[in-house]
Amino acid sequence: MRAAVWRRYIVALIVAAAIDVSPLAAEPAGLRGYHAPIGESSISGISSGAFMAVQFGTAWSSVISGVGVVAGGPYWCAKADALDAVTGYWGPIWRATGACMKGPASDLDLRDFTAKADAKAAAGEIDALSNLGRQKIYLFHGYNDAIVDKAATDAAADFYRHYLGAANRGNLFYQTALGAGHSFVVTKEGAPGLNDCKANTEPYIDQCGYDQAGIILQHIYGRLNRPNPAQLAGSVKSFDQSLYTKPHLPDALSLGDTGYVFIPQDCEQGAPCRVHVALHGCKQDVGDIGRRFVDEAGYNAWADTNRLIILYPQTKTSPFAPGNPQACWDWWSYVDHEDSYVTKSGAQIRAIKAMLDALTAGAAAPANATEPSLSVPQWLTVIDTSDTGVDLAWSPVAGVTTYRVSRAGPDGAFQKIGDVTGASFAESGLTPQTTYRWRVSAILNGTEGPSSEDAIGTTQSPPPRCNNPGSCPIAR
Incomplete structure (x- = not known):
């Protein structure tokens, strides 16, 4: 009997070695709920993650207080209604890699994007667009970006200005004066594995002496405590994304099996916190660049001293259906070829929302509000x-x-x-x-x-x- 058990253990060791996983390693669990009101949540992203952040923040504007858009474009930019009648191909991929990335501005008509948003809101497929008027919006285009043209981010700015109106114009900040390449930008200099400021290559994190994560978070939430230069008190945890893609497996949505979340120590101990969703871009998933975006984009240091939980959902490459060879977020409807990809029922939007719901499930009823006063800001x-x-x-x-x-x-x-x-x-x-x-x-x-x-x-x-x-x- 002991010999049979031993043989089975040896076989398990061989199989585990073949797939590079320890037989004793614990499987990632699901997300636990924290004292984090969902209505104080926010989202940002770079490149395909920026397009997805716009989609998610528009679809769920009732719970998203701010959106960061780095090298992205407007809602429904790629469009997606039907197969191209002439070529027989799925048209949005050509538009996504054409006008939405290269312009010109004349091919990015604001009326197309607002008309689609208005129609989806009228149908109840996204939240009321009046919510966009209260959102804090940060947009960024680096003038060395050789992948996404400024015309696309200009169109995103126009989309938001349309709904912000004159009364809320101060909610939108658009940075175009930095010479960054196509990247998320950090303050580091000379860090191994990261790029110089003009780069347009993996890992798409450029060192420009510019704290993009800190600026995004403060534009959304107001002035925050400075990051602690010492080791972070909080920690990054992995979680099982399949729990949030049901009834589908993650592969069917081109999502990774494992996602990540940074939890400050205060939040772990029950303090009131808020959640920010940070979406990587194409070829920035852990399969392509490891945990560099999770660990080095700069969000965690700000989160650690300001009771901010940072959620890092993950895509994965998918050479077959759904076709997504560069691990992009679905901003041209590659999952189901329907225009629901920009709505609450969009497959990836549903998955992200399920993760957000899980993290905010522990929010308690607000305590007695502090008596307001006209104190000096x-x-x-x-x-x-x-x-x-x-x-x-x-x-x-x-x-x-x-x-x-x-x-x-x-x-x-x-x-x-x-x-x-x-x-x-x-x-x-x-x-x-x-x-x-x-x-x-x-x-x-x-x-x-x-x-x-x-x-x-x-x-x-x-x-x-x-x-x-x-x-x-x-x-x-």
Whole structure:
């Protein structure tokens, strides 16, 4: 009997070695619920992950408070209604790799995208589009990006401006003055395995001295605590994605078997937290670049000191049906060839939402709210500048949702420039290479409180004309 058991153990060891998995390794479990209200969740992504972030944030706008779009385009950009009548091929892949990545702007008609969103909202397939007016939107295009043309990200900006309207224009910040390639951008310099600032190659993480993760998170949530330079107190955990793709197996949706989530120590111990979903781009899944996006994009350090849970869902390559050889997110309907891919019923959107539901399942009823007051907003900070824009963030005043922003130009006189919901404000239309000052005050029941201390910022020079992205000089 012992010999038979021993033989079975030896066979198990051989099989495990063949597939490079320890026979004693624990299988990833599912996600547990934390004290994280789903309505305070947000999402961002790069490239195909940016297109998916727009889709998800639009479909589930009732629970998504902010969206970060790095080298992506508008809702329903690739379109997807039927097979091409002339070629017989599935048309959206050609549009996705054509107009949605290379332009020109004339092939990206805003009316197409808003008409589809309006129709899906009217049919109840996505949330009410009025929710987009309260979302904080960050967009980014590096002028050395040789893969996705600026026209695509311009179209995404136009899509959001359409729904934000003039009253909420301060919710959108669009950075175009950095000479990054097609990449998520980090502050590191000389880190092994990461690219220089102009690169357009794997792992699509470029070192430009620019903290993109921190800017995205602060644009959405207001000013945050600085990351701790020491070792993180929280940890990255793996989880079984098949629990959230049912009734399908992950392979059927071109999703990986395993996803990842960063959990701060405070959240693990029951503190109130929030969830941010970070979506990698094509060829940035763990099968292609390992855990570099999970570990090195910069989200975890900010999350660790600010009670933010970071969810990293994973795609995988799929050479057969559904065809997805570069592990992209589904932004041209490669899963089912129907326009549901941009709605709540889209296969990958359903899976991400199921993961988000699991993480937020432990949210408790809110405790007694702090009595609101007209306190002075603290730590008003310029978190980013472009040639014509500035992004401001400050610490929220307890119980206050509306703030008034005033600006002084070279003449030194302050003027009101707008009211905003939430603790950030993006200004546009400024003069390049000009220094400005800003103040913020809380608004409660129509009454304005005292102003904050001034924040000072100087806009950048206009970016150089870049006719050959990937080889243009870095201006910043």
